[in-house]
Amino acid sequence: MTQAIQTDTVEPVPLPEGLQGIVADWSSDQRAFKKVPWGKVMMWIFLVSDTFIFGAFLISYMNVRMSTTDPWPNPSEVFALTLFGEKIPLILIAIMTFILISSSGTMAMAVKFGYEKNKNMTFILLLVTALFGATFVGMQAFEWTKLIVEEGVRPWGNPMGAAQFGSSFFMITGFHGFHVSVGVIFLVITAIKVLRGNLDRQRPGFMTGRKGNYEIVEIMGLYWHFVDLVWVFIFAFFYLW
Amino acid sequence: MAHVEGQQHPISVYLWIWGLLFVLSTFSYLVDYFHFQGYLRWSLILVFMLMKAGLIVAVFMHMRWERLALMYAILVPPLCLLVLISLMAVEGDYTFMTRASAFGQGSGVPVEHPYRPHGAG
Numbered sequence: 001m002t003q004a005i006q007t008d009t010v011e012p013v014p015l016p017e018g019l020q021g022i023v024a025d026w027s028s029d030q031r032a033f034k035k036v037p038w039g040k041v042m043m044w045i046f047l048v049s050d051t052f053i054f055g056a057f058l059i060s061y062m063n064v065r066m067s068t069t070d071p072w073p074n075p076s077e078v079f080a081l082t083l084f085g086e087k088i089p090l091i092l093i094a095i096m097t098f099i100l101i102s103s104s105g106t107m108a109m110a111v112k113f114g115y116e117k118n119k120n121m122t123f124i125l126l127l128v129t130a131l132f133g134a135t136f137v138g139m140q141a142f143e144w145t146k147l148i149v150e151e152g153v154r155p156w157g158n159p160m161g162a163a164q165f166g167s168s169f170f171m172i173t174g175f176h177g178f179h180v181s182v183g184v185i186f187l188v189i190t191a192i193k194v195l196r197g198n199l200d201r202q203r204p205g206f207m208t209g210r211k212g213n214y215e216i217v218e219i220m221g222l223y224w225h226f227v228d229l230v231w232v233f234i235f236a237f238f239y240l241w
Numbered sequence: 242m243a244h245v246e247g248q249q250h251p252i253s254v255y256l257w258i259w260g261l262l263f264v265l266s267t268f269s270y271l272v273d274y275f276h277f278q279g280y281l282r283w284s285l286i287l288v289f290m291l292m293k294a295g296l297i298v299a300v301f302m303h304m305r306w307e308r309l310a311l312m313y314a315i316l317v318p319p320l321c322l323l324v325l326i327s328l329m330a331v332e333g334d335y336t337f338m339t340r341a342s343a344f345g346q347g348s349g350v351p352v353e354h355p356y357r358p359h360g361a362g
Binding site for chain 2: 015017018019021022025026032033034035036037041044045047048051052055056059060062063064065066067068069076089090094097098101102104105107108109111112115116214215218221222225226228229232233235236239240241
């Protein structure tokens with residue numbers, strides 16, 4: 001028998017758990033992240049870097065909000081909508097939050113059906129996720145238009161108070177909206193791949209020789225849940241604080 | 242182990258978490274709706290935010306089923322941001338005091354911000 005180097009995800013011996021497991025994994029002289037496809041690890045590492053980008057934005061927002069001597073506009077009033085003759089605070093943002101959470105739910109189920117090789121359900125759920133995402137971006141476009149045209153908010157100032165309100169708002173929500181838009185495009189691409197049966201036939205993807213499989217649905221899901229995760233922080237710190 | 246074939250969990254897990262996220266989001270919206278103020282507002286916002294973030298990362302992103310090596314490699318580095326938060330909080334405080342003493346009442350400088358948009362409002 002020749003001695004084989006362990007490179008795939010199937011483990012013949014049970015791996016140690018707990019702190020011992022960490023030491024064993026890192027010192028194994030092999031891949032450090034066991035039982036997880038490398039594509040997923042790469043997406044996780046990308047998401048960590050993205051965390052630092054959004055972290056920097058939110059921290060700079062904290063800094064300018066703390067340091068300004070002008071009063072900060074009240075988000076509860078700025079983002080209020082008049083529905084049926086009543087002024088409801090923050091209602092648009094609340095609806096956007098529910099839409100994004102729902103898209104995360106459908107995404108999670110798409111991943112599940114993907115691993116079950118249920119092509120049709122995966123396709124439908126990915127498409128529903130993309131539709132929720134597109135709705136979110138549409139509502140954000142409406143919100144921006146209202147803020148710019150009706151409230152007169154600009155990146156360099158606004159009639160309600162501190163000038164930094166506009167710059168923080170456009171920077172943070174703009175970058176998040178961009179992430180959602182990119183996510184919608186890739187959701188549609190993934191959905192088409194699923195529908196055409198590319199993943200069942202292990203057809204290599206665009207710009208790669210790697211065989212296609214349902215892991216890409218989960219990797220897509222990681223990105224999409226991250227977009228939802230960032231919104232949780234934006235909702236808390238920008239809209240509710 | 243389920244990991245060989247990828248992450249496989251019953252659909253009820255996802256539906257439960259989905260429901261919980263809806264409830265938590267409603268709670269955080271109600272914090273604003275009922276005009277809670279001060280420390281009560283901030284702590285409630287933070288608690289609901291962290292619970293939602295935890296549920297998304299742990300279940301939707303399958304982190305609770307991963308090995309500790311990956312968990313720590315991904316979740317510990319962002320904690321560095323806490324250092325940046327405290328540094329920027331101290332700096333923001335200092336800038337505020339400098340501005341108040343330089344541009345505030347009695348400093349002889351007009352309080353009005355020079356860069357108001359002309360078309361706004």
